Amino acid sequence: xxxxxxxxxxxxxxxxxxxxxxxxxxxxxxxxxxxxxxxxxxxxxxxxxxxxxxxxxxxxxxxxxxxxxxxxxxxxxxxxxxxxxxxxxxxxxxxxxxxxxxxxxxxxxxxxxxxxxxxxxxxxxxxxxxxxxxxxxxxxxxxxxxxxxxxxxxxxxxxxxxxxxxxxxxxxxxxxxxxxxxxxxxxxxxxxxxxxxxxxxxxxxxxxxxxxxxxxxxxxxxxxxxxxxxxxxxxxxxxxxxxxxxxxxxxxxxxxxxxxxxxxxxxxxxxxxxxxxxxxxxxxxxxxxxxxxxxxxx
Ligand SMILES: [Zn+2]
Ligand SMILES: [Zn+2]
Ligand SMILES: [Zn+2]
Numbered sequence: 309x310x311x312x313x314x315x316x317x318x319x320x321x322x323x324x325x326x327x328x329x330x331x332x333x334x335x336x337x338x339x340x341x342x343x344x345x346x347x348x349x350x351x352x353x354x355x356x357x358x359x360x361x362x363x364x365x366x367x368x369x370x371x372x373x374x375x376x377x378x379x380x381x382x383x384x385x386x387x388x389x390x391x392x393x394x395x396x397x398x399x400x401x402x403x404x405x406x407x408x409x410x411x412x413x414x415x416x417x418x419x420x421x422x423x424x425x426x427x428x429x430x431x432x433x434x435x436x437x438x439x440x441x442x443x444x445x446x447x448x449x450x451x452x453x454x455x456x457x458x459x460x461x462x463x464x465x466x467x468x469x470x471x472x473x474x475x476x477x478x479x480x481x482x483x484x485x486x487x488x489x490x491x492x493x494x495x496x497x498x499x500x501x502x503x504x505x506x507x508x509x510x511x512x513x514x515x516x517x518x519x520x521x522x523x524x525x526x527x528x529x530x531x532x533x534x535x536x537x538x539x540x541x542x543x544x545x546x547x548x549x550x551x552x553x554x555x556x557x558x559x560x561x562x563x564x565x566x567x568x569x570x571x572x573x574x575x576x577x578x579x580x581x582x583x584x585x586x587x588x589x590x591x592x593x594x595x596x597x598x599x600x601x602x603x604x605x606x
Contacts, residue, residue, distance in 0.1 A: 309346040319434045320498035320563045359387050366391065366401070377404035377429055385412035392419035407433055426530065490567040491603040499562040500573040501600050507552035508545050515549050522554035527568035558589045562596065567606045
């Protein structure tokens, strides 16, 4: 568990490793039968536990459903194969596809029910490049950057002046991180920094009640069916307004690395926000240092 917490912390998905421990405690407390197991740090410790548990419950007729989330891990292929030896699709075992199925699992996956639990699991692996970014302060000894450095931009002194011209200036480019090479701008804490947006007030008021799908119009919507409106086309003024509207809903994390995320990563009122605890944005999202010191390329 400590290793996982460190990975999350190094990848800047957590502000502090202690948050992970708090999460696990909260998860275990939520229901007497909720367990988050610390498998220890032996090689394949977690895999061994999952496999033993699954084998035990699969043979138990009272067990109605097993959901397995290991889609990116080829090492489960050999183990799962034993459950695919009939012509039927196994309905008791459901494979959760979070990151895309690893190639050997992909072949087996047709023999199982499958589901996506969007928003619950990551849909891509934690990239090493994110880890490197964390430690890339200019070293006093002028150490050589690792080979994968190219994918991540560091922030030597003077980065701001040198790179400032490529920073998104208009709201149109800002939300379009996709066009801008899928960059996510960050401050020196590795927090995502939303660039200011200028939106036409009247257009914003007009669009707000239309419940347009922000992701569909601004980046990419993965919901099918989607509960929001995908109809029609928007003008660039309307796109700006929608981008502004989308930013009014807080993202789940200040360390967001989703290039398609259109939510807000800070309260636009910042320290001047007078909504107090009624504001949807948490404390931390009112205190974001907006000085950009680097970006990651996703
Ligand atoms: Zn949608
Ligand atoms: Zn986000
Ligand atoms: Zn606020």
